[in-house]
Every structure is written in C-alpha cells, then in structure tokens.
Amino acid sequence: MNNKISKAVISRLPRYYRYLKELIDQGVERISSEELSRLMKATASQIRQDLNHFGGFGQQGYGYNVKSLYKEIGKILGVEEDHHIIVLGAGNLGRALVKYNGFSEHGFIFCSLFDVDETLCGKSVNGVRIRTISEAEEYVKTHNIDIAALTIPVEKAREMSVLLYQAGIRYFWNFTNIDLQLPEDAIVKDVHLLDSLLELSYRICNEK
Amino acid sequence: MNNKISKAVISRLPRYYRYLKELIDQGVERISSEELSRLMKATASQIRQDLNHFGGFGQQGYGYNVKSLYKEIGKILGVEEDHHIIVLGAGNLGRALVKYNGFSEHGFIFCSLFDVDETLCGKSVNGVRIRTISEAEEYVKTHNIDIAALTIPVEKAREMSVLLYQAGIRYFWNFTNIDLQLPEDAIVKDVHLLDSLLELSYRICNEK
DNA sequence: TAGATTGTTAATCGATTAACAATC
DNA sequence: TAGATTGTTAATCGATTAACAATC
Numbered sequence: 001m002n003n004k005i006s007k008a009v010i011s012r013l014p015r016y017y018r019y020l021k022e023l024i025d026q027g028v029e030r031i032s033s034e035e036l037s038r039l040m041k042a043t044a045s046q047i048r049q050d051l052n053h054f055g056g057f058g059q060q061g062y063g064y065n066v067k068s069l070y071k072e073i074g075k076i077l078g079v080e081e082d083h084h085i086i087v088l089g090a091g092n093l094g095r096a097l098v099k100y101n102g103f104s105e106h107g108f109i110f111c112s113l114f115d116v117d118e119t120l121c122g123k124s125v126n127g128v129r130i131r132t133i134s135e136a137e138e139y140v141k142t143h144n145i146d147i148a149a150l151t152i153p154v155e156k157a158r159e160m161s162v163l164l165y166q167a168g169i170r171y172f173w174n175f176t177n178i179d180l181q182l183p184e185d186a187i188v189k190d191v192h193l194l195d196s197l198l199e200l201s202y203r204i205c206n207e208k
Numbered sequence: 209m210n211n212k213i214s215k216a217v218i219s220r221l222p223r224y225y226r227y228l229k230e231l232i233d234q235g236v237e238r239i240s241s242e243e244l245s246r247l248m249k250a251t252a253s254q255i256r257q258d259l260n261h262f263g264g265f266g267q268q269g270y271g272y273n274v275k276s277l278y279k280e281i282g283k284i285l286g287v288e289e290d291h292h293i294i295v296l297g298a299g300n301l302g303r304a305l306v307k308y309n310g311f312s313e314h315g316f317i318f319c320s321l322f323d324v325d326e327t328l329c330g331k332s333v334n335g336v337r338i339r340t341i342s343e344a345e346e347y348v349k350t351h352n353i354d355i356a357a358l359t360i361p362v363e364k365a366r367e368m369s370v371l372l373y374q375a376g377i378r379y380f381w382n383f384t385n386i387d388l389q390l391p392e393d394a395i396v397k398d399v400h401l402l403d404s405l406l407e408l409s410y411r412i413c414n415e416k
Numbered sequence: 417t418a419g420a421t422t423g424t425t426a427a428t429c430g431a432t433t434a435a436c437a438a439t440c
Numbered sequence: 441t442a443g444a445t446t447g448t449t450a451a452t453c454g455a456t457t458a459a460c461a462a463t464c
Contacts, residue, residue, distance in 0.1 A: 008431070010410055014403035018385065032445060044445095045433050052447060060440045060446040077406045078413030092304035097401075099300045102385065108405055146412055147405075171408050177226065177310065179248075187411045189404045193305075195222035196397045197316055197355075198285045200379050202218055203395045204354055205286030216455070240421060252421095253457050260423060268422040268464045 005053050012050055013077055015040070020070040032063035079106040084144055085173070088160055089151035090115035090130050093175060097149060099126045108147075112139060116156065136160065140167045149173040150180075213261050220258055221285055223248070228278040240271035287314040292352055293381070296368055297359035298323035298338050301383060305357060307334045316355075320347060324364065344368065348375045357381040358388075 019040055023031060033044040040047070051057050051069075054076055058064045074080060087094045090113040098110045113130045115121075120130045131139065133156070139145070148169045150157050157176040164172075165182050172188045174180055180188050227248055231239060241252040248255070259265050259277075262284055266272045282288060295302045298321040306318045321338045323329075328338045339347065341364070347353070356377045358365050365384040372380075373390050380396045382388055388396050 006431075010407060011403075013410065014400070014406040015387075017406065018387075018403075034445080043433060045435090046431095048446065049432080049448085056447065058446050060438070061444045062440065063445065076410065076414070078409040079406070081409075081413060083405075083409055083412060092300075092307045096300035096304040100401075103402060103405060106402065106406065107409070147408055171412055173405065173408060179223075179226075187408065187415075189408050191399060191401065191404060192222070193308075193399065194311060194314065195219075195226075196399060197291075197311060197381065198222040198225065198287070198314065199218060200355055200381060200395065200397050201286040201289075201291055201315070202221065202284065204291060204379055205289060206284070207395075214455075242421080251457060253459090254455095256422065257424085257456080264423065266422050268462070269420045270464065271421065 009050050009053055012042075013073055016047075016050070017070065017073045017077060020066055020073065023066045024070055028066050030063050030065055033058070035063075082107045082109055083146045084109050084111050085147045085149055086111055086136065086140065086145050087113045087128075087149045087151060088133065088136065088157075088164075089113075089153075090117070090120050090125065091151060094149070094151040095125045097151070098128045101126075111143060111145060114139075116152075133160065137163055137167045140164060140169055145169060147171045147173055149175065151175045154178050217258050217261055220250075221281055224255075224258070225278065225281045225285060228274055228281065231274045232278055236274050238271050238273055241266070243271070290315045290317055291354045292317050292319050293355045293357055294319055294344065294348065294353050295321045295336075295357045295359060296341065296344065296365075296372075297321075297361075298325070298328050298333065299359060302357070302359040303333050305359070306336045309334075319351060319353060322347075324360075341368065345371055345375045348372060348377055353377060355379045355381055357383065359383045362386050 019036065033047045036047055037044040048058070055072070057069050057072055085108055087097055087110060094113060098113060110128045113125060113128055114133045114136045115130055116133050118132050121132045123130050140148070148164050148171070150161065150172060152160065154176055157178060158181070161172060161180045161182060165186055170186055172180060172182070172186060174188050174190045175193070177192065177194055179190070180186070182188065227244065241255045244255055245252040256266070263280070265277050265280055293316055295305055295318060302321060306321060318336045321333060321336055322341045322344045323338055324341050326340050329340045331338045348356070356372050356379070358369065358380060360368065362384055365386060366389070369380060369388045369390060373394055378394055380388060380390070380394060382396050382398045383401070385400065385402055387398070388394070390396065
C-alpha cells in the first residue's frame with residue numbers, strides 16, 4: 001500500500017479531508033471525482049490518482065461515498081490516534097497554539113509548555129502547565145511525546161532542536177525563522193511566517 | 209526580466225534571503241553556488257538557475273558577493289518598500305502576530321486589528337488599535353492597506369474575505385481552516401496550521 | 417594566462433493530465 | 441443492459457539536474 005508516496009500527494013490529503021468534511025456537513029452522500037474537481041479546482045484525474053495511492057475507495061458508475069472516504073482519509077492521516085505535543089516557548093505564539101482548541105478533535109494533545117523565563121514556571125495556559133526549558137529533555141524522556149513545536153528565539157531553537165532529537169523526538173513543528181539542522185530521519189514541518197509574508201510582498205511588488 | 213517566474217522559484221527566494229543574511233552575520237564576503245548548495249542542501253545548478261531568472265548577480269571565477277546578492281534579493285522581495293497589514297480577529301493568534309516585532313524590519317506594518325467583540329474596541333495591542341469588524345470595509349477604503357490577515361472563525365472569514373476583496377484588497381494572509389473563494393486576481397497565502405499538523409501526523413503513523 | 421565558476425542550453429526526472437478499458 | 445465513473449496506463453508538461461561553453 002505504502003511504497004513511496006510523494007510529498008505532493010501527502011500535502012494534498014488534509015485538503016481533501018477538509019472538503020469532504022464540508023460535504024458531509026452539507027449532507028452530500030456521494031461525489032464523483034469530476035464534481036469534487038470542480039469544487040477543489042483540481043483535475044479529476046489528479047484526485048483519482050491521489051486517492052488510488054491508498055486504495056480503491058470509489059465505485060465505477062457511482063463515484064465516492066463522502067462519509068466513508070472522509071473516514072478513510074482520516075485514518076490515513078492518523079486522526080484516529082492521539083498525538084502528544086510539547087511547545088517550546090510560552091510567548092505569544094506558543095500560548096496561542098495551546099489556547100486554540102481546534103486541534104484536539106483530530107487527536108492533537110498539548111502536554112506541556114516550556115520557557116526560559118523561570119517566573120512563568122508552574123503557571124498554566126488553557127490547562128497546560130509551563131515548565132522551565134531546562135526540564136524539557138527529561139520530560140520527553142519520561143513522557144510519550146511525538147511532536148515538538150518550536151516557538152523560541154533562533155539561537156535557543158538551534159540548541160533545543162538538537163537536544164530534543166537526542167532525547168528521541170523525531171517530529172518537529174518549526175515556527176522559527178531558521179531551517180533546523182537535524183539528521184535525515186527527523187521530520188520537520190516548517191511554518192515560516194516571515195517567508196510567507198515575503199512571498200506576498202514579492203507578488204505585491206512584481207505583479208501589478 | 210519578469211516573464212512568468214514559477215511559484216517554486218519564488219517560494220525559494222525568502223530562503224536564499226535567510227541564508228545570505230546569516231552569511232553576512234558570519235562575515236562571509238563571497239560564496240559560490242557550490243558552497244551555498246552545500247549549506248542549503250540544494251543543487252548548485254538550481255541556485256544558479258533560480259538567481260538567473262532575476263539577473264546575472266554572479267561573476268565567473270568568483271561566485272556571488274554575499275552582501276550585494278542579499279540586497280538584490282531583498283529588492284526583488286520588496287523589503288525596501290512598506291507593506292500595510294490589517295488583522296481580522298483580535299484573538300490569540302491575531303494578537304500574537306501583531307505582538308511579534310520581527311516583521312517590521314522587512315517593511316511590514318500592522319495598521320489595525322478588527323474583532324467582532326465590541327468590548328475590545330478602542331483597546332490597543334502593541335500599539336495597534338482594535339476596531340469593530342464592521343468598520344473594516346470603510347477602513348480599507350480610506351487607508352492604504354496591502355494585506356489582510358485572517359484569524360477569524362470560518363464563517364466570518366468567508367463573509368469578510370469577499371467584502372474586503374470588494375473594498376479593494378488583493379493580498380490575503382489566510383490562517384483560517386478553509387480555502388478562500390475569491391476571484392483569480394486575489395493572491396492568497398495560506399497558513400493552514402491544522403493541515404501541517406496532519407502532515408506530521410501522517411508521517412508519524414505511516415513511516416515508522 | 418590558467419583556474420574557477422558562472423550563465424545557459426540540453427537531458428533527465430517526476431508530477432500532472434489525458435485517455436480509455438474495466439466494471440459497477 | 442446502458443450509462444456513468446472509476447482505476448490505471450500512457451502522454452504531456454514542467455521543474456530539476458547535468459553539462460559545458462563563456463568569461464572573469
């Protein structure tokens with residue numbers, strides 16, 4: 001089932017997932033790749049190709065059952081399992097992530113915040129306790145943590161990403177303005193906010 | 209100079225920009241595409257191709273002057289011009305964006321926050337005033353706004369994106385969990401946080 | 417000049433789209 | 441069965457990489 005599915009395909013799965021949810025909410029029971037392609041502004045061909053990487057979810061002459069396809073993609077994306085996250089940095093962004101409640105319904109659980117500021121230690125944000133960053137290594141060694149979200153300053157991020165990798169973390173959600181330097185088997189998902197603003201800026205300046 | 213440069217190329221420019229900044233900070237004066245490729249984990253070929261879309265910044269036998277290349281890419285990205293941003297939604301994420309001071313050095317200026325909660329009206333976040341969301345349309349018509357950042361709930365985002373488009377906004381920084389439905393000439397840069405978490409989740413579940 | 421490295425063309429690779437036989 | 445639409449193979453397109461002549 002899973003022989004080297006390209007990043008492009010994987011990155012489209014959450015989008016399918018979103019559109020299917022919407023269709024469920026609208027009470028749509030079945031949909032053809034053709035109809036879905038019109039909604040999503042993709043080609044029907046691509047949709048069928050993408051889905052067939054994971055199995056034959058459709059039925060000739062009928063299309064796809066919305067509910068069951070939604071469920072299948074959810075399974076593929078792993079929303080049926082819990083994922084434990086720690087957040088490095090209890091600044092504005094780190095706290096905003098923890099306060100947002102939209103992640104939990106897909107199995108993402110914030111376990112702890114960590115900050116260099118010791119005066120924050122012991123406080124809680126949305127029920128999630130803040131610890132000092134020096135406790136982070138020990139914490140991931142003694143808890144079942146899947147993902148580390150990094151919302152700390154660049155220099156601290158360099159240091160902590162390596163330290164957390166050594167402690168066993170392999171999945172990173174990186175909000176810092178650098179590329180993490182980690183071994184090949186670390187999976188880093190970057191959210192480079194400044195980069196995305198700069199892309200907008202490029203479009204503003206070059207495409208009047 | 210500017211005949212249809214692909215999105216892939218444009219999306220790499222901020223990254224070049226970051227690495228060049230770092231090299232400047234380290235006091236590096238010149239760099240070859242070969243050296244840079246090792247740093248950035250790209251091919252030297254790609255770097256030379258990419259840069260040559262915008263002009264011959266290098267010199268045979270020498271390489272690229274770090275400072276001047278940084279400056280040139282900055283110009284291309286438009287960091288020498290100011291960009292005015294409004295933020296729809298004064299929730300945790302909206303406030304975090306406004307409070308983060310790392311954008312201003314590249315010309316990004318937050319002009320106003322807007323929220324449905326009228327009790328917030330008149331307050332300020334990091335010196336940026338909060339207004340009621342019903343004032344947003346009038347505000348963009350009477351001020352020089354380039355970018356609208358959306359950090360509001362889905363239903364409100366659908367409504368407000370159309371309204372802002374009609375008021376003249378063409379550039380959107382979208383943090384909501386939907387794809388905006390706007391005419392072709394609207395440029396939307398999505399920051400789909402849940403999508404990126406789901407990609408991580410996929411990797412966790414499918415690549416042990 | 418010789419060496420280094422670019423700018424640029426050509427080759428390769430991978431991803432997207434088109435086409436159609438299979439089948440519900 | 442006939443019509444619709446998938447699953448899948450083949451064709452196309454675009455992006456990446458390799459190669460090398462140009463040139464500093």
